[in-house]
Amino acid sequence: MKTKLLKGTNEDLDTAASIIRAGGLVAFPTETVYGLGADALNAEAVEKIYIAKGRPNDNPTIVTIAEQEDVYSLCPRVTEDMKKLMDAFWPGPMTMIVPAADIIPPVTTAGLPTAGMRMPDSDLTRELIRRSRPLAGPSANLSGKPSPTTAQHVMDDMDGRIDAVLDGGPCRVGIESTIIDMSSEEPMILRPGMITRAQFEEVLGRRVLLDSTLNVRPDPARGDFKPKAPGQKYKHYAPNAPMILFQGEHDRVMAAIEEEKKKHEQAGEKVCVIAFSENQSELAAHEIYARLREADKENVDIILATALPEQGEGFSVMNRMLKSAGFNIKEV
Ligand code: TXA
Numbered sequence: 662m663k664t665k666l667l668k669g670t671n672e673d674l675d676t677a678a679s680i681i682r683a684g685g686l687v688a689f690p691t692e693t694v695y696g697l698g699a700d701a702l703n704a705e706a707v708e709k710i711y712i713a714k715g716r717p718n719d720n721p722t723i724v725t726i727a728e729q730e731d732v733y734s735l736c737p738r739v740t741e742d743m744k745k746l747m748d749a750f751w752p753g754p755m756t757m758i759v760p761a762a763d764i765i766p767p768v769t770t771a772g773l774p775t776a777g778m779r780m781p782d783s784d785l786t787r788e789l790i791r792r793s794r795p796l797a798g799p800s801a802n803l804s805g806k807p808s809p810t811t812a813q814h815v816m817d818d819m820d821g822r823i824d825a826v827l828d829g830g831p832c833r834v835g836i837e838s839t840i841i842d843m844s845s846e847e848p849m850i851l852r853p854g855m856i857t858r859a860q861f862e863e864v865l866g867r868r869v870l871l872d873s874t875l876n877v878r879p880d881p882a883r884g885d886f887k888p889k890a891p892g893q894k895y896k897h898y899a900p901n902a903p904m905i906l907f908q909g910e911h912d913r914v915m916a917a918i919e920e921e922k923k924k925h926e927q928a929g930e931k932v933c934v935i936a937f938s939e940n941q942s943e944l945a946a947h948e949i950y951a952r953l954r955e956a957d958k959e960n961v962d963i964i965l966a967t968a969l970p971e972q973g974e975g976f977s978v979m980n981r982m983l984k985s986a987g988f989n990i991k992e993v
């Protein structure tokens with residue numbers, strides 16, 4: 662199939678909407694990363710997402726909506742706390758796990774009784790949804806690869822595999838939305854993102870839990886590494902080359918990276934260095950996936966990167982980098 666590259670004209674939006682209504686696939690921009698959209702209520706259409714991405718089918722896709730009101734037809738029980746979060750953070754980088762209405766097919770929820778709701782901060786995408794349907798919308802990368810933050814990244818992975826890409830320019834945030842589970846007694850963050858636990862606690866006026874497996878370095882001797890969001894258990898955000906994270910005091914880290922770099926270059930290898938200072942978590946979020954994709958394009962042999970302090974937004978970026986590196990960390 663020939664993948665159309667669409668800009669945001671009125672005509673383009675109509676084209677994209679008719680593809681969705683006909684059960685096709687359109688990649689769409691959001692403030693976090695690009696999503697791969699299909700009619701969330703059309704099981705056959707959603708199947709195509711799994712095929713295009715090469716995604717395991719026990720991993721549910723989130724449902725991308727245009728308006729707060731859309732939640733009421735997709736979730737049978739909307740609580741006061743859910744409303745507080747919608748008011749505070751939508752449109753924006755929050756996915757809320759809620760009880761799923763029966764009209765959402767099992768392929769979208771991977772058979773779970775819950776579904777993730779997300780209202781992105783992109784006028785283009787919200788207009789596409791208004792003209793078509795709520796979109797099942799995982800990130801628009803091949804399964805396991807870094808998420809796409811430009812339309813070109815989407816094309817690099819998906820050209821020929823999907824019907825169209827709607828180009829909304831580079832993504833502002835750069836890492837995926839915070840996932841907060843509101844379907845059980847206590848709210849719990851299942852995937853960290855730019856909206857932090859402290860922000861949720863302030864809005865809700867109550868304690869918010871953090872999935873205790875997040876950012877925990879797996880201990881091969883212990884077989885109990887079971888994250889609560891199914892997608893978090895797969896190999897993720899991974900570049901082609903091996904990646905090492907250097908953790909410690911910044912100057913020592915930079916010196917260690919320099920030394921390691923020399924060693925590899927002397928052996929005739931191509932080295933990519935990804936360095937951020939300790940107060941650059943937001944910049945790191947914005948750039949990390951693009952840098953990893955660049956390393957792939959340049960066919961580097963090894964990636965050497967600085968770890969970030971694991972607080973606030975840094976915790977969220979490290980959540981991705983730890984996986985990109987396969988938890989390959991050097992303490993210096
Ligand atoms: O920022 C984002 O959230 C992007 C943009 C495109 O909206 N989307 C995104 O989708 O990151 P995806 O499918 O790559 O990641 C969604 C995560 C997966 O780890 C999935 O397992 C989890 O959400 N998830 C979806 N539904 C769930 C549910 N009912 N319960 C627990 N986890 C769920």
Ligand code: MG
Binds near residue numbers: 799800
């Ligand atoms: Mg993803």
